[in-house]
Amino acid sequence: MDLITIVVPVYNVEKYISDCLDSLISQTYKNIEIILVDDGSTDMSGAICDRYTTLDARIKVIHKQNEGLGFARNTGLEVAQGKFVAFIDSDDMADADLVEKLVNGLYEENCDTCIGGFKRISENGTVSFEEKYDKIVYEGKDVYDKLFARMLGSAPDRHDAVRMSVWNVMYSMDVIRKHKIEFPSERIFISEDIIWDSEYYKYAKKASVISSTAYNYRITPGSLTQKYKPDMLEKICVLYKELYNRFLDDKIKIARLQRQFFVNLRACIKQERFSVSNKSNMEIRTAIKEIVNNHVVHNVSEEYLQVIHQGKQKLFVWIVRYKCVELLYFINKIGGL
Known part of the structure; x- marks a missing residue:
C-alpha cells in the first residue's frame, strides 16, 4: 500500500477540528500521514492539533504565521512524503x-x-445536498480539454460542471513536484x-x-459564503481575466468560464440584499449600478x-x-435571482 498524504490547513476552527481529525484517523485505508498546518490560529486550534499528535503517530503539525x-x-506539500496527496x-x-475509495479509483484504472x-x-452534520458524479475516465488530452473544462463551469446548454475544489481529490505528488505546482493566495484570487x-x-x-x-x-455560520464581501466584484473580475488570458484560443473553455462568471455575478448581486449587506435601498441600487457599469461585466x-440560447440564463445576461x-433591484429584492 502506497503512503497517502492528507494536508489539512487549520485556522481558528476549535469548534470543528476534532470532528475533522477523528474522521481522518478512523480511515479504513491506514497507510496515511496527516499534515496539519496551523496557519497562525488565535484560538485553541493549534493546541488541539498538538494534542492529536500524542494520540496518533501519523499526525504531524506545522505552526506558521498566518498567510x-x-x-x-x-507548506504541507513541501514536507509531504506520500505518493499521492489529498x-x-x-x-x-x-x-x-474516503481515502480508500479515492485510492481504489486510482489503481483500478x-x-x-x-x-x-x-x-x-449543516453545522450539526445533517446532510442538505449531495453532488454525485457519473463514473468516467479521462486520458491524454481529454484530461485538460474535457475534464478540466468542466471545472470552469457548465456548458451554456447543460449542467455538467465538476466542482473545482481541491478537496475530495487524490493528486500525484510526482506531477506536483515535477512541474512545481503551487497554490496562489486566495487574497488575490477569489478561487x-x-x-x-x-x-x-x-x-x-x-x-x-x-x-x-x-x-x-x-456550511457554518462563519463560512465565507455567509458574509458580505465588499471586494467580491473586483475578485471575480480579476479571476475571470486571469483565466480568460490562459484560454484565449479555446472557445469551449471560454464559454464555460463566461457561464461561471455569471453564476458568480448573481452571487455578487445577491449579497447586496439588506439581509446580507445591511445597506439602504438607495445604497443597494447604487451598488447594482456599479456592478452593471463595470467594464469587465x-x-x-x-x-x-x-x-447562449437557454431562456432564463439569457434573460439575466440581457x-x-x-x-x-x-429591474435587477426588484428581482433581487423578491429573491428571484
Whole structure:
C-alpha cells in the first residue's frame, strides 16, 4: 500500500477540528500521514492539533504565521512524503472510506488523479445536498480539454460542471513536484483552487471521476459564503481575466468560464440584499449600478449573449448587458435571482 498524504490547513476552527481529525484517523485505508498546518490560529486550534499528535503517530503539525489557505497548503506539500496527496478543510469531515475509495479509483484504472463528489452538511452534520458524479475516465488530452473544462463551469446548454475544489481529490505528488505546482493566495484570487487546477490538469495523464460522496463539506455560520464581501466584484473580475488570458484560443473553455462568471455575478448581486449587506435601498441600487457599469461585466455579457440560447440564463445576461438597474433591484429584492 502506497503512503497517502492528507494536508489539512487549520485556522481558528476549535469548534470543528476534532470532528475533522477523528474522521481522518478512523480511515479504513491506514497507510496515511496527516499534515496539519496551523496557519497562525488565535484560538485553541493549534493546541488541539498538538494534542492529536500524542494520540496518533501519523499526525504531524506545522505552526506558521498566518498567510492564508493557499500558502498553508503549499507548506504541507513541501514536507509531504506520500505518493499521492489529498486536501481536507479543517471544518469538514470525511467518511471512513474516503481515502480508500479515492485510492481504489486510482489503481483500478491506473490513474494519476481521482475525483469524487461530496455531501453538503449543516453545522450539526445533517446532510442538505449531495453532488454525485457519473463514473468516467479521462486520458491524454481529454484530461485538460474535457475534464478540466468542466471545472470552469457548465456548458451554456447543460449542467455538467465538476466542482473545482481541491478537496475530495487524490493528486500525484510526482506531477506536483515535477512541474512545481503551487497554490496562489486566495487574497488575490477569489478561487485559488481553479488556478491550481488550471496548472495541474495540464500535466495529469489519466484521471478517474468516481461516484463517491464520502467528503462532507460543512456550511457554518462563519463560512465565507455567509458574509458580505465588499471586494467580491473586483475578485471575480480579476479571476475571470486571469483565466480568460490562459484560454484565449479555446472557445469551449471560454464559454464555460463566461457561464461561471455569471453564476458568480448573481452571487455578487445577491449579497447586496439588506439581509446580507445591511445597506439602504438607495445604497443597494447604487451598488447594482456599479456592478452593471463595470467594464469587465459589460464585455463578458456582450460576448456571452452571442453563445447562449437557454431562456432564463439569457434573460439575466440581457438584463445585465442593458443595465436594467431597477429591474435587477426588484428581482433581487423578491429573491428571484
